[in-house]
Amino acid sequence: MKRLVLLSCLLVLAACAREPRRPPALAPLQPVSAPLTCNDFFPQGDWQYVHAIRFRLASGIGGGSVIGIVILHGQSIQSALTTVEGLTLFEARADSRGGIQVVRALPPFDSPHFAENLLKDIRLLFIPPLGIVKQGQLADRARVCRYETANGGTADLMETRDGCWRLHTYNPDPSRNRSVRAYSCEYTSESGLMPSQLELIAPGSSGYTLNLRLISAQRLDRQ
Numbered sequence: 290m291k292r293l294v295l296l297s298c299l300l301v302l303a304a305c306a307r308e309p310r311r312p313p314a315l316a317p318l319q320p321v322s323a324p325l326t327c328n329d330f331f332p333q334g335d336w337q338y339v340h341a342i343r344f345r346l347a348s349g350i351g352g353g354s355v356i357g358i359v360i361l362h363g364q365s366i367q368s369a370l371t372t373v374e375g376l377t378l379f380e381a382r383a384d385s386r387g388g389i390q391v392v393r394a395l396p397p398f399d400s401p402h403f404a405e406n407l408l409k410d411i412r413l414l415f416i417p418p419l420g421i422v423k424q425g426q427l428a429d430r431a432r433v434c435r436y437e438t439a440n441g442g443t444a445d446l447m448e449t450r451d452g453c454w455r456l457h458t459y460n461p462d463p464s465r466n467r468s469v470r471a472y473s474c475e476y477t478s479e480s481g482l483m484p485s486q487l488e489l490i491a492p493g494s495s496g497y498t499l500n501l502r503l504i505s506a507q508r509l510d511r512q
Contacts, residue, residue: 325424327434330446330454331417333481335362335509338415340501347496357501359411360509368411370398383408410499413458413467414487418444452476453484467491479508
């Protein structure tokens with residue numbers, strides 16, 4: 290019961306405050322000998338991932354741990370949250386058009402906004418943003434893929450010096466609404482850049498931080 294009380298704090302996913310911050314201007318595009326292949330930052334093909342997830346709230350109140358299971362089929366997602374002991378707390382699917390079907394949701398994970406916001410974060414972590422993309426260079430010389438999304442938002446995907454990546458998304462206002470940092474990436478042609486750790490930050494006074502540690506990754510073959 291104590292664990293479920295702590296886990297209930299994750300429901301702030303539905304009420305993240307915004308931190309005003311404009312997207313950094315792209316430096317003039319310069320020729321590069323090795324242009325970025327933007328999709329290589331994300332999984333190639335269909336995968337099942339299992340992560341140990343720790344979360345904490347910006348308020349400092351609450352927090353907890355769960356096991357997260359994600360199955361990717363193109364733009365479609367299946368996701369589940371379980372306790373360490375194996376009890377399924379939440380399970381849902383999102384199709385390629387964004388439609389969501391909740392399969393199981395124990396209280397307090399039956400909030401009407403929980404599934405939408407959780408699957409939004411999963412899509413941000415594992416699937417390339419949809420939109421027009423152009424490449425450039427930021428003031429710190431980091432190469433960046435900048436996506437302009439259909440709703441007027443922006444997503445900046447950048448390489449990092451350790452061979453991994455970071456991602457910032459911005460609302461149309463514009464204000465930053467998510468930051469992702471990947472660590473300890475390994476690259477193969479089958480997997481793209483696969484990080485062993487991911488950190489997602491939703492800023493603001495009611496924001497939160499998710500830390501994901503990879504337990505297993507399995508390539509799935511389409512039937």
